[in-house]
Amino acid sequence: MTSITTTNTIDVVSYCRVSSHGQGESGLGLEAQREYIARAAQQNGWNIVDAFVDVVSGKLAIEDRPEGKKALAACKKLKAQLVVAKLDRLSRSVHHIARLMEQTEFKVATMPQAKTFELHLFAALAQQEREFIANRTKEALAALKIRADAGDIQSVEKIFRRSEALDKGRTKANRAKATEAVQLRVNTWQESVRDPIDLCIRKGGRTLQQVADCLNSKGITTSRGGQWSSMQVSRVMKNLALHFPAKDAAV
Incomplete structure (x- = not known):
């Protein structure tokens, strides 16, 4: 049976964020976020007084997001706390998290009892891990490029798939050139x-x-x-x- 904290009930403003109209970069989709928040509210006696959803990159500070700005204003107006499903829905930057802490109180559904210091620590650890991952990714891509330049077809194709995923901002002509370059490398190795x-x-x-x-x-x-x-x-x-x-x- 679900236990509900009966201490002072607090009003909260629900805030969800996805990076696209699909699932979102972390795999935490909109419906999943809402469920996390609803369950945490039920278990902790939070009263959800308003809700906002942003479809925007997490690189932007919450106060610079269309719905994020409204959510903060609602918190101030209703004297409520902001609540998110996970800390990265607010931001992936320790600087942004620290600045937000100065503006309003907030809660994280997956860590409902966490205090301000703990949330700041979690944010710092998460940012450090992302930096480690970014460095490992750069090293892996560098190794991939070396193998591709040496004629490894699979490496060439992997680089092409990665570039294709990032190709949305390129022109059709540039995409065609990239495809031609990949095919040329494949053909060169096969001819060898x-x-x-x-x-x-x-x-x-x-x-x-x-x-x-x-x-x-x-x-x-x-x-x-x-x-x-x-x-x-x-x-x-x-x-x-x-x-x-x-x-x-x-x-």
Whole structure:
């Protein structure tokens, strides 16, 4: 049975934020946020007197968001506290959180008993973790680029998918150029293994696995630097329009 705190009931203003009309960057969708807040209000005796929703990036301070500004004004007018589902719905910046603490009291549904100092500490730890993640991401992308420049097809495709996700602001012409550049790298690597595959066939390779074994024995690696399999051979041969002699069946 749900327990409800019977101490002084406080009025709260619900505030939710998503980064887009979809789920939002943290995976915490609008409905989930509302449920978190509703449950916390029920369990802690909070009285929700108003509610606001922003569809905006968390990089903006809450006072610079359309609905966030209204929510703060409502808190002041109704003498209520602001409540959010999670701390990152307010901001991902310790500076923004600290500044907000000077303007109004607020509560976090997932940490309903947390005090101001604790919330500030959580915000600092979260920001530090994001910085660690950002650094690891940069290092991973740098390594990915090195492998892509060396002809690793999977790395090239991963970079392309990442750039495609960030491509919304680019022009159609620039997107076309990016696609052409990726395809050129893919084609360049595939052409580099055309002769070795052809030679393996000419030397008696009559199945995909025999060609794979031949390439592996010569120390020729796949685009990711690994051993060839029959499936990989099949894919590359198809792209390069290479075939076994008509009387032989490649299986």
